[in-house]
Amino acid sequence: MPARSPLTPDYIKHVNVRYHDAAASEYDSKWGIDFGPTGQQQVRGKFGKALGEWRAEPFGDALEIGSGTGYFSLNLLQLGAIERLVATDISPEMLSTLSATAGRLGLAIETKVTDAETLPFEDESFDLVFGHAVLHHLPDLDGALSEFIRVLRPGGAIVFCGEPSRYGDLLAVLPKRGAQLAAPLWRLALGASARKPDAAENGDGHELEPEVDVHAFAPSLLDRTLADAGFKEVRIGGEELLANVYGWAVRTLEHTAEPDEVPYRWRELAFRGYIALQRVDTALLEPRLPPSIFYNLVLSARKSG
């Protein structure tokens, strides 16, 4: 699948490291990442949707790609869905945040800084290769998929969730623009001052956001890409529509204010609203609408046994 970005692969990877290294320390609070029952329930829902059902049997050796701060993998470990985790990422800072969280949660893990497109692991050494919100950052998706097949044991699976769909990517522009317009009133209501330009433009790498995202996927094309890479039993589903429109609006508003001046109560209410809309999406919209309508795609597939 060709990247939509005109930038070179090396530049895209370099920007991904810069952007995610800068984002690591505030990443969990920016994205409302939770490692307690709420986060585990979210992750269980996504993983089950991708596979078609929640498996009673855990995956033995699991390799995560683009682990970030551990949202997906540390919750899956706590849920008992995987037994042994090797967490990888191109950003060293993301992985050191993940290690600290794993330590706090008492979870034994291995980490490795690596690019998804050249994995430093033996052939056929994992039962599961998985990730969340990472495939859309990879300039050479075909190269990465052939690495996933190589390191998987026969019959092994891939599971990826949180990948933006083409339609959802376009849709996200609306709440971002609306929130930018509403931001001065919102800050006034909360008594928060506007974020200082140097912090907003340079400090957290936010200005690099358009350069780190290189794909938004059409489900039918993604299906073909996986089949061409040699995967069988490809399943692609969609999730989150209302929750994402709301989530983009909230994050855009919050980004316009000095972080310390956004009241905790606001953050708490905003997060609850997001969880409530996720439930509405899951119960009412996902069973009725086609995957391409949703913001996020979830997928699974197998290597022949």
Ligand SMILES: C[S@@+](CC[C@H](N)C(=O)[O-])C[C@H]1O[C@@H](n2cnc3c(N)ncnc32)[C@H](O)[C@@H]1O
């Ligand atoms: C949007 S974040 C998602 C992090 C985490 N999986 C989560 O859901 O919170 C994407 C992650 O992919 C990593 N990444 C970007 N390009 C990569 C590449 N070429 N190889 C491996 N990881 C990459 C980034 O450093 C970042 O941690």
